[in-house]
Amino acid sequence: AQSVTQPDIHITVSEGASLELRCNYSYGATPYLFWYVQSPGQGLQLLLKYFSGDTLVQGIKGFEAEFKRSQSSFNLRKPSVHWSDAAEYFCAVGTSSGTYKYIFGTGTRLKVLA
Amino acid sequence: NAGVMQNPRHLVRRRGQEARLRCSPMKGHSHVYWYRQLPEEGLKFMVYLQKENIIDESGMPKERFSAEFPKEGPSILRIQQVVRGDSAAYFCASSPGGQNLGYTFGSGTRLTVV
Numbered sequence: 001a002q003s004v005t006q007p008d009i010h011i012t013v014s015e016g017a018s019l020e021l022r023c024n025y026s027y028g029a030t031p032y033l034f035w036y037v038q039s040p041g042q043g044l045q046l047l048l049k050y051f052s053g054d055t056l057v058q059g060i061k062g063f064e065a066e067f068k069r070s071q072s073s074f075n076l077r078k079p080s081v082h083w084s085d086a087a088e089y090f091c092a093v094g095t096s097s098g099t100y101k102y103i104f105g106t107g108t109r110l111k112v113l114a
Numbered sequence: 115n116a117g118v119m120q121n122p123r124h125l126v127r128r129r130g131q132e133a134r135l136r137c138s139p140m141k142g143h144s145h146v147y148w149y150r151q152l153p154e155e156g157l158k159f160m161v162y163l164q165k166e167n168i169i170d171e172s173g174m175p176k177e178r179f180s181a182e183f184p185k186e187g188p189s190i191l192r193i194q195q196v197v198r199g200d201s202a203a204y205f206c207a208s209s210p211g212g213q214n215l216g217y218t219f220g221s222g223t224r225l226t227v228v
Contacts, residue, residue, distance in 0.1 A: 004156075034216060036219075041221075041224075042221055042222075043118075043120075043205060043219040043220050043221040043222050044157075044205065044219040045219070046216045046217075046218070049216045090156055090157070092157075100145070100147065100162055100170075100209070101159045101162070101170070101173075102149075102157075102159065102217075103159075104149075104156035104157040104158070105156050106154075106155055106156045107156055
């Protein structure tokens with residue numbers, strides 16, 4: 001069965017430090033992978049997506065993610081975190097069969113220390 | 115260009131009442147998806163609709179829940195005889211097609227059942 005695991009429920013980093021949020025997926029075929037960010041009380045905003053091609057994907061707000069098929073991972077990174085990055089981050093996988101359902105991870109809540 | 119509009123943002127209902135959640139997709143988008151986010155959990159797929167058609171409702175509870183997307187007007191998620199367990203954030207997303215290109219989410223409706 002398809003699944004997405006975000007092993008870190010909470011992460012705290014200092015402003016200016018680097019960030020890596022982990023995401024592992026389980027899916028038999030080539031996945032469509034997404035990272036979304038949710039600020040408190042808000043909807044989800046798409047940070048970046050991977051369908052095919054270059055395994056290093058650039059997104060908005062200075063985020064990037066790397067698809068590693070051998071590790072079934074799609075980790076999100078940012079070289080220098082800003083206080084405004086404090087939010088909850090969700091990894092999601094969509095099937096490549098032309099369907100539309102996304103399987104979401106349970107999220108990682110990021111806290112940024114000044 | 116307005117994004118996906120959901121209303122109301124917050125909805126309080128007593129047990130046994132009906133809840134109606136509305137979603138207007140982005141201009142040019144004809145595909146609507148509803149997801150539910152329970153506290154401390156990721157989003158779970160509920161239903162996928164196109165104009166006047168339910169394409170996939172496999173994530174909808176079997177009873178009390180229904181969804182529609184009429185030819186004119188917003189998509190409606192209807193919950194009859196609400197119970198405390200229905201308290202959650204309900205998110206609507208839209209896309210121009212059924213491909214996995216990444217949805218645009220609305221800001222959600224937070225339903226509280228008292």
